[in-house]
Amino acid sequence: MSSTQLDDDETGLVPIRGLEGGSRKRILTPSKRSAVIGICSIVGVFILWQVLGMFVLNPLFLPPPTAIWDRFIELIHTGVRGVTLGQDIIASSQAYFAGLALAIVIGGAVGIAMAASRVIRDILDPWVAVLNATPTIALAPIFILVFGLGVTSKIAVCALVMVFPILVNTYSGFSNTDASLVEAAKSFGASNRQIYAKVKLPMAIPYLIAALRLAAAHGLVGIVISELFGANAGIGLLILNSANTFDSRGLFVGIIILGAAGTIITYGLLALERHLGRWRRSENGE
Amino acid sequence: MSQINPALGAPGGDLVVRRLTKVFQTGDEPVVALDGIDLEVPEGQFVGLVGASGSGKSTFLRLVDGLTAPTEGSITIGGEPVTRPGADRGFVFQQDRMLPWRTVVDNVILGLEINGVKKKVARAKARELLQIVGLGKFEQSFPGELSGGMRQRANLARAYAIEPRILLMDEPYAALDGQTREMMQSWLLDMWQERQATVLFVTHQIDEAVYLADRVVVFTSRPGRIKADITIDLPRPRTLEIKRTQAFADYVNEVWAHIEEEVKESMRLEMEHGHS
Numbered sequence: 001m002s003s004t005q006l007d008d009d010e011t012g013l014v015p016i017r018g019l020e021g022g023s024r025k026r027i028l029t030p031s032k033r034s035a036v037i038g039i040c041s042i043v044g045v046f047i048l049w050q051v052l053g054m055f056v057l058n059p060l061f062l063p064p065p066t067a068i069w070d071r072f073i074e075l076i077h078t079g080v081r082g083v084t085l086g087q088d089i090i091a092s093s094q095a096y097f098a099g100l101a102l103a104i105v106i107g108g109a110v111g112i113a114m115a116a117s118r119v120i121r122d123i124l125d126p127w128v129a130v131l132n133a134t135p136t137i138a139l140a141p142i143f144i145l146v147f148g149l150g151v152t153s154k155i156a157v158c159a160l161v162m163v164f165p166i167l168v169n170t171y172s173g174f175s176n177t178d179a180s181l182v183e184a185a186k187s188f189g190a191s192n193r194q195i196y197a198k199v200k201l202p203m204a205i206p207y208l209i210a211a212l213r214l215a216a217a218h219g220l221v222g223i224v225i226s227e228l229f230g231a232n233a234g235i236g237l238l239i240l241n242s243a244n245t246f247d248s249r250g251l252f253v254g255i256i257i258l259g260a261a262g263t264i265i266t267y268g269l270l271a272l273e274r275h276l277g278r279w280r281r282s283e284n285g286e
Numbered sequence: 287m288s289q290i291n292p293a294l295g296a297p298g299g300d301l302v303v304r305r306l307t308k309v310f311q312t313g314d315e316p317v318v319a320l321d322g323i324d325l326e327v328p329e330g331q332f333v334g335l336v337g338a339s340g341s342g343k344s345t346f347l348r349l350v351d352g353l354t355a356p357t358e359g360s361i362t363i364g365g366e367p368v369t370r371p372g373a374d375r376g377f378v379f380q381q382d383r384m385l386p387w388r389t390v391v392d393n394v395i396l397g398l399e400i401n402g403v404k405k406k407v408a409r410a411k412a413r414e415l416l417q418i419v420g421l422g423k424f425e426q427s428f429p430g431e432l433s434g435g436m437r438q439r440a441n442l443a444r445a446y447a448i449e450p451r452i453l454l455m456d457e458p459y460a461a462l463d464g465q466t467r468e469m470m471q472s473w474l475l476d477m478w479q480e481r482q483a484t485v486l487f488v489t490h491q492i493d494e495a496v497y498l499a500d501r502v503v504v505f506t507s508r509p510g511r512i513k514a515d516i517t518i519d520l521p522r523p524r525t526l527e528i529k530r531t532q533a534f535a536d537y538v539n540e541v542w543a544h545i546e547e548e549v550k551e552s553m554r555l556e557m558e559h560g561h562s
Binding site: 185186189199 | 351353370373379381385399400428448
């Protein structure tokens with residue numbers, strides 16, 4: 001009886017399809033249109049930049065994109081001081097991802113522990129509040145004093161700037177668990193581990209992805225700063241060397257690589273969030 | 287008993303509750319939710335629990351499930367004391383409590399999964415149950431896409447999936463419309479007849495309790511005690527027509543008479559202390 005009524009609700013999608021079919025003039029959906037406009041905007045600015053760079057601007061400050069591209073190719077093949085761009089990218093990414101892994105392990109564990117235990121939260125909360133509010137990047141010199149100039153201090157600085165966003169968001173995610181869902185799992189005899197795996201972790205996912213997005217952005221700052229203090233290879237070092245030698249084209253190669261990396265990571269995580277959160281779209285309908 | 291997993295569908299047995307007392311320490315003074323409940327439920331009996339709000343019926347179910355520990359007294363099932371929730375008992379909450387990020391079929395397998403049944407086996411079982419509750423077409427939907435009634439049916443399928451020996455139902459149909467409610471009632475009776483599990487069914491609807499149960503237990507309000515224990519001697523299998531018989535009306539009136547003063551008392555308390 002009632003199920004047939006609900007079946008009718010399900011077919012409520014049909015009129016919407018009819019609408020789309022009726023207006024054939026509009027080829028693009030609004031979201032696709034936004035994407036096209038966005039891409040046009042980027043391409044347009046690059047063209048403007050190229051024209052201004054060729055005729056108006058001092059190439060020492062703002063070299064045109066084609067000149068940056070030429071320098072990019074040079075850096076890939078020959079590099080500076082025997083270090084190619086590929087080696088720079090590998091050196092930076094290694095430290096970046098090692099730092100990220102460390103930050104996930106430490107920030108995740110501490111965040112979960114703070115959400116699980118009131119005592120642990122009370123002990124750590126003031127420290128987390130203070131350190132989270134401090135620009136931790138300012139501690140980078142200390143790490144370089146302790147670990148020396150090398151990959152260890154780079155990893156440490158990256159981990160330091162990434163750990164707090166991860167910790168704070170993990171804590172929020174695991175302390176906002178819906179108690180009634182936990183109880184439902186408990187009523188089936190779920191162990192503590194099962195409650196984490198089947199209820200608390202899936203509930204925390206939006207927070208965890210937000211944590212990664214923040215951490216990813218902080219980490220890019222961390223890697224550059226740590227390399228500015230000294231390194232054998234890396235994008236930060238490339239930027240430093242280029243600036244010291246008035247190689248503004250090389251400087252822009254470094255900046256654009258960082259920007260591209262940040263964009264790819266952000267959009268990758270957004271796509272992941274959309275995939276994991278696809279159930280949420282169904283809820284908005286109600 | 288279980289075809290799915292020998293660990294499930296544990297032996298069960300009679301439910302024996304002795305001097306069960308539960309005191310909550312919230313706010314300034316302790317609240318006695320249940321005060322010395324004695325109850326024996328033979329295996330396979332369908333018991334309706336009624337009483338004014340605040341009579342501790344839900345607390346009683348939660349104690350039997352092992353979700354909360356008694357202050358005093360004991361609960362045993364087949365002689366074994368209840369200490370924690372287990373696969374021999376299935377709890378149906380009033381709100382459906384579906385995990386919103388899981389599809390309907392993956393919600394139904396939750397209890398099986400927790401008890402170590404392989405996902406593939408569990409899903410096959412869940413699909414079977416979803417067919418029975420009329421949600422076969424919606425197994426891949428998310429709970430947010432279903433109506434309240436459909437979600438509650440999925441919730442029942444989830445509790446049934448573990449093949450409990452005791453089904454604890456806390457006003458499971460309170461949020462449903464009349465039509466869906468009657469459908470669910472007859473479906474529950476069919477399942478119960480087939481499975482012969484013990485059922486403790488909390489409801490505010492006296493006719494629902496009389497229609498479903500072998501026995502209706504009336505709780506007093508704060509503190510919760512057993513005020514009356516009425517055997518419902520109506521023939522089975524019961525159909526909706528039975529609700530129009532004189533015998534049915536007599537039982538409803540009898541239960542109502544016991545409950546009436548409790549409701550008045552509870553309303554008086556609410557007027558005095560504000561809504562709880």
